[in-house]
Amino acid sequence: MNRKVVIIIDGQKITAREGEKLLWVALENKVYIPHLCAVKEQERPTAGCRLCFVEIEGTCNPVTACTQPVKAGMTVKTRTPAVDRLVRTAFELLLSEHRLNCGECPKNGSCELQKIARERGLKLNLHRLKPLSKKVIIDDSPRSFAFDAGRCVLCGRCVWADHRIAGVGAIGFSRRGIHRRITTFADRELAQSPCTECGLCVEACPVGALYFKKN
Amino acid sequence: MEGKKETISNYVCEILKNYSVERRNLLPVLREVQEKLGYLPVRAMEKVAEALGIPTVDVYGAATFFNLFRLSPPGKHQIKVCMGTACFMAGGQIALDSFERRLDVRTGETTPDGEFSLEEVACVGCCSLAPVVVVDDFVEGNVTPTRVDGILLSWDIGKKKQREQD
Incomplete structure (x- = not known):
C-alpha cells in the first residue's frame, strides 16, 4: 500500500503512494481536476458528481479520478475531448439544479462551481437544459447559519461532515431521483433536529447552499 | 394518542428483538414494521434508529428512498x-x-x-x-x-x- 510509484499526469512525472486515489495525488501536485462530491477520508467514494473524469492510457473510457487507485506506470491525461465532453455535460446538469443568482449569493467569489467554470472554460449558464424549477425554500431556523435548498447540488459533503466529522447525524439525503434533497429527520426545521450548530457542514459546502448568517 | 404511541413502540420493540444491532438490518426491520403497522410512523422510525445505533435521518433517508415504504397510514x-x-x-x-x-x-x-x-x-x-x-x-x-x-x-x-x- 505504501510503496512509492511513479506515474505521469499530463506529461508531468509524479511520485505517489500506490493505492492512493488519483484525484488527491493530482491535486496535491497542483494538477487541477474538477470535483465536488469527493472527500479524501472516504473509503468508498460516492463518485456522484461525475466531474473528475480523466483518461488513463490503456483503458477505453474515461474514469473518475476519485475512485481510481494509483498504480505504477500509469499515464493519465486530465484534458481530452472525451473528458471535456463528459465534464461539460455533468457540469450543465448540476447547474440546471442550482439556482443561479451569483450576485446575491454569499459564496460569490469562493464558489466551487465558479472555480470549475473558470478552470475549464465553462459557462455559468444553461445551453441545452432548462433550469429545474425549484421553489425557494430557505431554512433559516438555526441561529448562526441557513440552508437554501435551491442552491444545493447534492454533493453530500455536508452529510459527511455532519455524520463523520461532527458525529451528530442531523442532516442526510432523503427521497430519490429528481426529488432527492438534503433534509433533517421527517423534514423538520434544522432548529428542531439534533443539530448542534457546530458549523462544520457549512464549512464543507462548496456552493452557497449552507451559509453563515451575516451578523 | 399517547396510548397509540405506546403501542407503536411496543410493536417495534417486539420486532427489534429478532435482530442484532447492525446497520444492515435496517431494511428488514423497516419492512417488518410496515407489515405490522401498515406504514412507518415517525415514532417507529425513531425507535428503529435508536435500536440500531444510527442517526434518525438515515432511517428517514431509506424510508423515503424506497417506493415500498409509506410514511402515512393507508386510507380505507x-x-x-x-x-x-x-x-x-x-x-x-x-x-x-x-x-x-x-x-x-x-x-x-x-x-x-x-x-x-x-x-x-x-x-x-x-x-x-x-x-x-x-x-x-x-x-x-x-x-x-x-x-x-x-x-x-x-x-x-x-x-x-x-x-x-x-
Whole structure:
C-alpha cells in the first residue's frame, strides 16, 4: 500500500503512494481536476458528481479520478475531448439544479462551481437544459447559519461532515431521483433536529447552499 | 394518542428483538414494521434508529428512498394511478393531478379523514384502457378529470346510501 510509484499526469512525472486515489495525488501536485462530491477520508467514494473524469492510457473510457487507485506506470491525461465532453455535460446538469443568482449569493467569489467554470472554460449558464424549477425554500431556523435548498447540488459533503466529522447525524439525503434533497429527520426545521450548530457542514459546502448568517 | 404511541413502540420493540444491532438490518426491520403497522410512523422510525445505533435521518433517508415504504397510514380506500408508459402518454399525470386537487393531498398521502390514500403505480397491465386508475381492486379505464369527479362522487353516494340503510 505504501510503496512509492511513479506515474505521469499530463506529461508531468509524479511520485505517489500506490493505492492512493488519483484525484488527491493530482491535486496535491497542483494538477487541477474538477470535483465536488469527493472527500479524501472516504473509503468508498460516492463518485456522484461525475466531474473528475480523466483518461488513463490503456483503458477505453474515461474514469473518475476519485475512485481510481494509483498504480505504477500509469499515464493519465486530465484534458481530452472525451473528458471535456463528459465534464461539460455533468457540469450543465448540476447547474440546471442550482439556482443561479451569483450576485446575491454569499459564496460569490469562493464558489466551487465558479472555480470549475473558470478552470475549464465553462459557462455559468444553461445551453441545452432548462433550469429545474425549484421553489425557494430557505431554512433559516438555526441561529448562526441557513440552508437554501435551491442552491444545493447534492454533493453530500455536508452529510459527511455532519455524520463523520461532527458525529451528530442531523442532516442526510432523503427521497430519490429528481426529488432527492438534503433534509433533517421527517423534514423538520434544522432548529428542531439534533443539530448542534457546530458549523462544520457549512464549512464543507462548496456552493452557497449552507451559509453563515451575516451578523 | 399517547396510548397509540405506546403501542407503536411496543410493536417495534417486539420486532427489534429478532435482530442484532447492525446497520444492515435496517431494511428488514423497516419492512417488518410496515407489515405490522401498515406504514412507518415517525415514532417507529425513531425507535428503529435508536435500536440500531444510527442517526434518525438515515432511517428517514431509506424510508423515503424506497417506493415500498409509506410514511402515512393507508386510507380505507386506496387510489392507485397508473404511471406506466401507456397511461403516462395518455394523460395519467392529469388524472393524478385531478385526484391531488380534489382530495387535497399529495401523492403518497392520505386524506385527513382517513378515507382515501393516493398512490402512483407502474403499469397495472391493461394499457388499452389508459389512463388507468385502480380504486381498491376495481379498475377504472379512460380516466379523465371528469371521470375523477365521477369516481369520487360515486364513493360519496355509496357511503350515503350505506348510512341510510344503517
